[in-house]
Amino acid sequence: MSRLDQIFVLTGHWLAGWAPAALRPLASAVLAIACIMAVFATCFALTTLAERKLLGRMQNRFGPNRVGPCGLFQPVADGVKMLIKEDIVPFSADKTLHFLAPIVLTVPIWLAFAVLPFGRNMTAIDLDGGILFFFAIGSASELAVFMAGWSSQNKYSVVGAMRAIAQMISYEVPLVLSTVPVLMLAGSLSLNDIVAAQGTYAFGWLARWNVFTPWGLAGLFLFLIAATAESNRSPFDLPEGESEIIAGYLTEYSGFKYALFFLGEYVGLFAGAGLGVTLFLGGWHAPVKGLEWAPSWLWFGVKFAALIFLFIWARATLPRLRLDQLLNFAWRFMVPLSLVNLLVAAAWYWTGAWPFGGAAPIRWVLCAGLFIFPYHWLGRALRGPLPPPRKYSYAE
Amino acid sequence: MTTPLANYLIVAALLFSVGLAGALARRNAVLVLIGLELMLNAANLNFIAFWRFGPHAERLAGLMFVIFSIAVAAAEVAVGLALVIAVYRHRRTAQLDRLDSLKG
Amino acid sequence: MLNEIIFLLCASLTLAGAVAAMMLRNLVHCALCAAGAFAGLAALYLQLDAQFVGLAQLLIYVGAIAILIVFTIMLTRGDEVRPGASIASPLWWVGLPVGALVLACLVGAIMASPSLLRLPAGAVHAPVRKIGEALMNRYVMPLQAVGLLLTAALLGAVAIGLREPRDAESKTQ
Numbered sequence: 001m002s003r004l005d006q007i008f009v010l011t012g013h014w015l016a017g018w019a020p021a022a023l024r025p026l027a028s029a030v031l032a033i034a035c036i037m038a039v040f041a042t043c044f045a046l047t048t049l050a051e052r053k054l055l056g057r058m059q060n061r062f063g064p065n066r067v068g069p070c071g072l073f074q075p076v077a078d079g080v081k082m083l084i085k086e087d088i089v090p091f092s093a094d095k096t097l098h099f100l101a102p103i104v105l106t107v108p109i110w111l112a113f114a115v116l117p118f119g120r121n122m123t124a125i126d127l128d129g130g131i132l133f134f135f136a137i138g139s140a141s142e143l144a145v146f147m148a149g150w151s152s153q154n155k156y157s158v159v160g161a162m163r164a165i166a167q168m169i170s171y172e173v174p175l176v177l178s179t180v181p182v183l184m185l186a187g188s189l190s191l192n193d194i195v196a197a198q199g200t201y202a203f204g205w206l207a208r209w210n211v212f213t214p215w216g217l218a219g220l221f222l223f224l225i226a227a228t229a230e231s232n233r234s235p236f237d238l239p240e241g242e243s244e245i246i247a248g249y250l251t252e253y254s255g256f257k258y259a260l261f262f263l264g265e266y267v268g269l270f271a272g273a274g275l276g277v278t279l280f281l282g283g284w285h286a287p288v289k290g291l292e293w294a295p296s297w298l299w300f301g302v303k304f305a306a307l308i309f310l311f312i313w314a315r316a317t318l319p320r321l322r323l324d325q326l327l328n329f330a331w332r333f334m335v336p337l338s339l340v341n342l343l344v345a346a347a348w349y350w351t352g353a354w355p356f357g358g359a360a361p362i363r364w365v366l367c368a369g370l371f372i373f374p375y376h377w378l379g380r381a382l383r384g385p386l387p388p389p390r391k392y393s394y395a396e
Numbered sequence: 397m398t399t400p401l402a403n404y405l406i407v408a409a410l411l412f413s414v415g416l417a418g419a420l421a422r423r424n425a426v427l428v429l430i431g432l433e434l435m436l437n438a439a440n441l442n443f444i445a446f447w448r449f450g451p452h453a454e455r456l457a458g459l460m461f462v463i464f465s466i467a468v469a470a471a472e473v474a475v476g477l478a479l480v481i482a483v484y485r486h487r488r489t490a491q492l493d494r495l496d497s498l499k500g
Numbered sequence: 501m502l503n504e505i506i507f508l509l510c511a512s513l514t515l516a517g518a519v520a521a522m523m524l525r526n527l528v529h530c531a532l533c534a535a536g537a538f539a540g541l542a543a544l545y546l547q548l549d550a551q552f553v554g555l556a557q558l559l560i561y562v563g564a565i566a567i568l569i570v571f572t573i574m575l576t577r578g579d580e581v582r583p584g585a586s587i588a589s590p591l592w593w594v595g596l597p598v599g600a601l602v603l604a605c606l607v608g609a610i611m612a613s614p615s616l617l618r619l620p621a622g623a624v625h626a627p628v629r630k631i632g633e634a635l636m637n638r639y640v641m642p643l644q645a646v647g648l649l650l651t652a653a654l655l656g657a658v659a660i661g662l663r664e665p666r667d668a669e670s671k672t673q
Contacts, residue, residue: 097532129628132555136542139563143535146570150528162574165567172563189628399507402616404544406607407511411518411537413603418522420595421588426527426572430534433565434518437541440557448548453624456634460642462553463631466560467646471653473565477572478657485663490576493590 005295008035009121032124036113044266045075051312058316082262085255090152093252097151102253102260105144108137109264112271117195119284119297130191131183134275135176138230141268142168145239148261149249160248163323164239168230170330175226177338178219181345182210182279195283202360205289209282214368215345218375220280222338227272228311229330231265235318236326273307274300281307332382340374397448404445412438425480425490429473436469506547514540525587527573535566549624552631 003010012031019027049071053063064071089098115130117123127133142165149161183189186197200208210216229236239248250261277283281303284296321329344367351363412435419431440462447458484490517537521530538561545554589595610616635643 097529127551129551129555132552132559132628136555136558136563139559140539142563143532143566143570146567147532150574158574162571165571169564169567187629397620398501398503400617400619402610403507403511404548405610405616407515407544409603409606409610410515411541412606413599414515414518414522416602417596417599420598421592422522423587423589424527426569426576427522427530430521430530430569433561434521434534434537437538437561440553441541441544444545444548444550444553448550448624449618449620451621453626456626456631459550459553459626459631460634460639462550463556463635464639464642464646466553466556467650470560470565471650473568474657475653475660477568478661480572481575482660484576 005120005297007295008119008297029124036124037110040113040267040270041263043270044263045079047266047270047308048078049074050308051315054309054312055316058313079259082259083256085258087255087257088252090154090252092153094151094153097147098252099257101144101148101151102257102264104147105141106260106264106267108140109268109271112137113274115191116271116274116278117191117283118274118300119295122284122297123192126190126192129189131179131189131194131275131279134191134271135172138268138271139172141264145249148253152249152252154252157249157251160239160251164232164249167232167236167239167323167326167330170327171226171229171236171334174222174330174334174338175230177335178222178226178341179275179279180338181215181219181342184342184345185210185349191278191283195278195285198282199285201289207282207285207287207289209285209287210280211282213345213348214364214371215341215348216280218337218341218344218371220276222334222341223276223280224307224310225334226330227269227276228314229326231268231272233265233269233311234315235321238320238323238326269308269311270304273304273311276307277303328382333378336378337371337375340371344371401445401449405442408438408441408445411435411441423491423493425483425492426477428492429476429480432476433469433473436465440465503547507544510540510543510547513537514544528570531566531569531573534569535562538562538566550626552626552628 012028012035015031016024016028049064052074053065053071056063064074067073067077089095112134114124115127115133145164145168146161149157149159149164152158182194186194188194188197198207198209202208202212206212211220228234232239240250250258253261277300284300286292286294286299347370348363348367351366354363415431415434415438417431419428419435422428422431443458443462443465447453447456450458480490483495487495489495514537517533517535517540520533521537524530524533538557542554542557542562545557
């Protein structure tokens with residue numbers, strides 16, 4: 001089945017072979033870019049539909065089901081609507097920045113897909129500092145949020161932009177810190193090396209994904225929460241909450257520019273989910289040894305879809321956090337827990353040298369305890385005063 | 397790599413002089429800090445260029461210097477901007493020529 | 501050939517950003533052009549095979565320092581431009597010649613040394629692993645010192661930027 005596994009790679013080589021020899025690297029790069037953009041743009045369309053239908057189902061109603069079978073052409077209808085809307089730019093807005101902001105937001109986020117390993121031998125660029133590239137590119141898109149908010153010359157936009165930036169820089173710290181245990185134990189910043197380090201099988205059949213370790217489980221949760229906050233998604237969507245601040249920094253955008261912002265937000269979510277799969281869920285490896293016959297890109301896709309479902313589920317379930325709750329949560333809960341996670345990962349590494357192989361449960365309990373006690377204490381300490389017991393009064 | 401070392405050094409020199417001229421000639425305190433950052437960046441470019449074109453590139457000395465320089469510049473900019481904000485709160489201005497109460 | 505085109509592109513982006521940062525009237529435009537200059541510099545570092553430093557430059561300068569500068573401009577009402585006011589300080593006639601003099605000295609020194617017209621000897625590899633080993637072995641003292649410095653800067657910036665409580669303010673006034 002390795003032909004099916006490498007089908008994209010082999011097709012890419014065959015197509016690039018048509019180019020003259022001097023232009024072959026350029027041709028294969030362009031092919032990789034086109035493939036990534038096509039796949040993730042389709043994924044974006046399907047995710048908008050899936051989100052609306054899943055949100056509907058979780059709220060005990062159908063999602064969109066009029067346009068096409070099961071509403072499958074709804075993204076097309078949405079796209080047409082966005083494209084034919086009038087592009088209104090406010091009179092006193094800063095025209096250059098207003099025009100550039102959606103572009104500066106979307107371009108770096110697409111760049112982040114260049115280092116993700118989508119399957120065996122399917123990384124566009126294998127950088128030595130792959131994760132650093134990912135985070136650097138992610139932080140470069142924050143200025144675009146400011147540009148969008150400030151150039152609209154609208155007080156709500158500016159306040160929304162400031163809140164959005166404060167949220168994004170606050171959650172960047174736990175995002176990066178929660179990935180540091182993975183880097184520590186894999187010994188490399190390159191995403192291919194990290195996936196390869198999760199490729200062996202414990203007990204002969206269970207994969208050594210990072211999520212099956214205590215620090216990996218905690219790290220995955222911290223990473224997912226931080227990734228939700230980084231892409232301004234509910235329950236962290238205060239910057240664009242319609243009931244709070246109209247649409248925050250997106251207020252003065254309409255038509256295709258709004259579509260670009262929307263696209264940028266979802267593509268950022270995909271990049272975060274892709275990184276989560278790579279770092280914690282074993283990348284393109286199968287979970288059990290018996291299932292290795294399925295193509296690696298299919299495994300990546302399945303895990304990726306699972307994470308996207310988790311994000312949609314969180315959106316449907318949790319209420320929106322207020323700004324001070326959000327920032328407190330980041331700085332006073334998640335940052336200390338990420339540091340504790342680092343200690344737990346170090347403890348896991350050192351207890352790995354314990355002589356008896358059956359020490360695995362003891363290791364697990366010890367390291368999990370090392371994480372759970374600070375989590376419990378910190379949660380209790382930061383809970384604040386509980387409301388007094390309610391007094392009910394009934395009509396006679 | 398077909399660009400000679402002198403090209404990078406000239407870019408660094410231009411960047412440094414633009415930063416210096418701007419830091420000395422602008423009125424707003426934040427712009428002086430931006431000029432300072434441009435000067436630091438020019439020096440970093442110089443270090444990296446000499447590291448790359450120099451004889452002992454495997455010793456990573458130039459790279460290390462730039463890593464520490466970036467960290468120190470970040471710390472300095474944070475404290476400098478906090479100072480500008482504190483001064484603004486007292487004197488309601490960030491223009492350097494109005495902050496002359498120690499003059500004479 | 502391609503190398504030189506990329507170098508010219510990145511260098512002109514950097515210099516254009518720097519000149520715009522120092523010459524524009526609107527402070528927010530200045531800050532954003534400075535961020536563009538930092539990004540151009542990151543591209544130059546990447547071209548010089550300093551991968552870690554280039555990405556760190558993007559992460560720190562564009563992702564943190566530029567945002568700090570923009571926040572400060574917003575907090576000090578720098579975005580309210582008063583028409584007619586001069587953007588140059590009273591001593592600008594000293595500043596510009598000093599800059600030109602420094603440029604002349606540096607460029608003169610560069611042009612006068614023929615050894616600077618060389619091309620590099622060979623390929624250079626600076627993998628992150630080697631940087632990490634160097635940081636932990638040879639440069640561990642500067643690393644600890646920088647850690648201390650960053651902690652002090654963090655605490656200092658917060659302490660300086662903190663709003664004074666109401667009663668202290670009324671006492672000083």
